[in-house]
Every structure is written in C-alpha cells, then in structure tokens.
Amino acid sequence: MAVTLADIKQAAERIAPYIHRTPVFTNENLNRRVGSQVFLKCENLQKVGAFKFRGACNAVYSLSAEEAPNGVCTHSSGNHAQALALAARMRGIPAYIVMPNNAPQVKKNAVAGYGGVITFCEPTLEARESTLAKVVAETGANIIHPYNDERVIAGQGTATLELLDSVPDLDVIITPVGGGGLLSGTSIAAKGFRAGIRIIAGEPEMADDAHRSMNEGRIVPSVNPNTIADGLLTSLGTLTFPIIRQNVEQIVTVSEQGIIDAMKFIWERAKIIIEPSAAVAVGVLWEKKIDLRGLKVGVILSGGNVDLAKLPWQ
C-alpha cells in the first residue's frame, strides 16, 4: 500500500483541527541574493516548532479506538519526540519516548513539558531499539517511527498541499532530507498536484548518505555523520527510499559554511528562527550548485528548534 495524494488529502482533513496552517513568506533580499522567486513555507512556526507535528498528529489520530488507549511510543531525541508527545496529549493518550541519556537538556525538558514519559537508554542504536521493545512489551503502545511510516509520510505531505494552495505555479520545491519522511510526503503531494513540479532535496555534505543512496541505487547507511544539521543524521528508510528514487530529481549537498550562512541570512533578513536542518534547504539556493535562476521555488523551512545559547556563528 503506497502513500497517495488521496492519503495526504485525508491526512490534511484529519489534522486540520490540531495543526497551524503556517504562513508562506517571501523576502526581497533573499530573492536578490539567490536569483529565484522564493516562497518560504514556515514549518518552523508549526506547533513544537517543526513539520514533524504533522506526521505525528496524523499517526496519532489514525489510531483506532481500540489501539489508541495503549498510547504511542518511539525512540527519538529530536523534534519527532516532542511532536509525538504533544499529539498524544491532545488525544489524551500516553506517549512513551525512548531517548539517549546524552540528549541535550533542552530536548529532555521539551518532551517532558509536552507530557511525554521518557525512558533513557545508552546512546547507541541497539540500546534504543531494545529499550523501545521493552517499553512496547510493557505498555502495548503503538510504535510511531519518525519517518518510515505511511501515516507519518502522509502527514508530512500536508505542508505541501498548503504551500501549493497558496502558490500553485511553483516550478520547484526544495526540502531537506534526513530519513526522508518530509521529502517523500512532499514529493507525493507535489507530483500529484502537477507532475511537472521538480522536487529537489538539500543534504549536508557531511551527512550525504541520501545523495550516495541515489547514486548507488541502494540505501547507503549514514555512518558517523558530523554536521551542524542535527535533524538530518538518519539514514533513508525502506518506505522513503523508493518514493524518493521515483520522485526526486536531485539531492544537492550543502557545505557546513553554506548551512550557517543561509541560516544567519534568514534570521537577519526574514527575522524568523530556523534550525540548521531547515537552512540546508535554503543552502541549495544559496550555494548555487544548480541553476534555479528565474524560477518560482518553494522551500520547506522544516523547523526552528535551536539552542539559543549555542549559535553557530559565535
């Protein structure tokens, strides 16, 4: 069962009462700097500060009346954990979050603040998975994977429905790519809307596993990635990779300096806070490795969760 435009439209209806319809901003300075007409879809202004709330919300509200009472669970130290905790609280069910014990304090606080029940584990994938299995065995909670889940992919695609509703004649849409949930959902929504829309992803040079996966035709795992874009450390999933292979024109890598420069420019000129992972999508335009001049380009600003005490330009 593949995710379709119809699934995304259904997700949009399902989550409409709970999410923000985020604004689309334009910025003259950015347009001049990059040479395109850029439309910024501000998912940094989404609840919990990231598009992740869309997918989590769709997954939580897709649970049947029988499934729901056991709650949901996941292992994540990032925005998905916060998103799942808030969506679960809205539905009135528990969210069990497995987090590595070295996760930043702000992230622990945020998940706890949304009512998530945290179980800490060693910071290895093995520990995360075995701890999660234990939580499931104890609680019967429904696992909601951060991206390799059709309900989540459909939810992430809803941002693009809104974007195209506001700006129907986009030539290109750019998203960042980590595990590929946002990119997959975006591509299905956009290609379903108009097959000619080009889908391009930005990925950190220092975590270029998706770029290499596309070249090699198989999922290349992300091994010890070292980038400031801490939302893009994961590998593609078995559900997201085939979608991306089919729909995505190109994955463009962005340097660390390009990420930082694009991020700072958006803060200074657009006056909105975006996290490094969101800046990666802007970085595709910023570094001009591909020619998008004169085109109408939608950019999904994926999130705005940043530790204000540690900014990359300081």
Place this chain on the structure above:
Amino acid sequence: MAVTLADIKQAAERIAPYIHRTPVFTNENLNRRVGSQVFLKCENLQKVGAFKFRGACNAVYSLSAEEAPNGVCTHSSGNHAQALALAARMRGIPAYIVMPNNAPQVKKNAVAGYGGVITFCEPTLEARESTLAKVVAETGANIIHPYNDERVIAGQGTATLELLDSVPDLDVIITPVGGGGLLSGTSIAAKGFRAGIRIIAGEPEMADDAHRSMNEGRIVPSVNPNTIADGLLTSLGTLTFPIIRQNVEQIVTVSEQGIIDAMKFIWERAKIIIEPSAAVAVGVLWEKKIDLRGLKVGVILSGGNVDLAKLPWQ
C-alpha cells in the same frame, strides 16, 4: 491640526502598495505564561524589520510633486534611518541621513544598503541638529522627524488598523514607547475604532521618562538612559505627548531582566526574532505588574533588528 482616524485610514491606503501587511501570531505557550489571550502584530516582519517603515513611507509619499525631488533627511541611527532610506529609494528621491560616527557598523551598512546618503557627526544632540541643518541648507531636503511629525504618527497607526481588522474584539493594545510615534498612532487608531479599547505602553525602567512625563504632566527629558532597548532612548515630542496624555491609560515600566526574558521566550517559543524594544511591550504582560488576565491583548512587536553576534543572554 491633530491626527485623526481618517488620516490613518488615508495613510493606510497611501502606503498599501509599499508595505507588508504583517501577520498576527498567537502562541499557546505565551498565553499560558501570561494568562491573557495575546495577539502579536508582527512589525518585526515589516520591511526594514520595523514599524518605522510605515511612518517613513507615509511621510515620503505625502510629499507633493514640488517637494519630493529635493529628497528627505533626518538624524537617526536606528530603524527610522533605514526606513526613510528605503521609502525614498522606492519613490526615487534622495534620503540624507545624519548619523553619529559611533553608530554600530551594521546600522551604517543597512542605511547605505538602502541607498541612504550618510553624513556622520559627533554623537551629541547638538552636533546632530547642526549637521542636519547644514544638510537641509545644502540640499533643500524635507526633514522627516522620527516621531514628532503628523505624517509619521498617522503612518505608525496603520499597524493597528490591520490588527483590529484581524481581531476586532481586543480589550487592550500594548506598544513600547520611546518618542511616542507608535504609541500615539496606535492610540488614535484604536480609540477611533472603539473608544473602550485600553491603550497601555511598556517602557524600560532604565529609561522611564515617558512614565515620569505622564506623572508630572510635562515632557520629562530622557537623560542618559541605560537600557538594552536601544530603540526607546528618546524623549516624548510636543506632538506625541498630548496625544498620549489623552489616550493612554498607563505606562508600565519593565526591568532589564524582564525585557531579556520576554525576548528570549518569544525567540524560543514563537520562533521569531524581536529586538529588545519590542520585548518591552511583551514585558508588560510578562512581569504582571498590572492585571490583564483573561483579556484579549494585542501587542505590537515593533521591530526585529538585532546584532546576532551580541545577544543579551550570552
């Protein structure tokens, strides 16, 4: 000739093609923290990053065909200088800006970037005024005062027309107060819309001249103010003081820590960049010196121009 609601409506029409209609944001976390229903009018997302563009734009486009070619001038090191430079460039006339030679480099660059012709002077009021007089003598440019000018006051009031168009049933509107242009325009627009709307201003404790002016019934000059809210250092003007005396219920002082805390909260939770002067208005709610619980409160976020290399919480 006093500024009226009709003047503000006329200004709104005049500047509509040039300004952004800025969004109004709500934030659940903020509402919970302060106990009111808060509507943030995002003038930080206005062109040049501040409401000042409204007043400058109205003044520039109010000039007759005879007056306009000589251009405009002002002495300012802040947002008004940038705003005037951009408005003048839009109309295709020169803007002469007198700036103290110790103004931060970013501000010099910004004014120059908008095509302003800068004349530097010593950082004293006397030097600013005598240099401005010299510029006027040489160029015949029209002086546009940052706040003590009816065209400017009317322009600043247009933000409130938009805010009340979006949220007509506000109980209270809060703005920061420096020279009083924004506060005056806001109060005329709001009281004209519905006489019962309460107008409250926030002012830094460390620059409380407007608060004292209200108490003493005369313009108390601002002497060596020392606050992080660098947009609020000026004294009230002869035009703004009588308007404020008539329309404004209370000027609430906000501590430096309150300004910083409110600013950081907005950055972290609302994901938008506001400058300390804008945070002063939020600070009125934050510090809860007056009871606004349960009310619908509009807050004008006056601007978002911040030096990202020098943040107050670091």
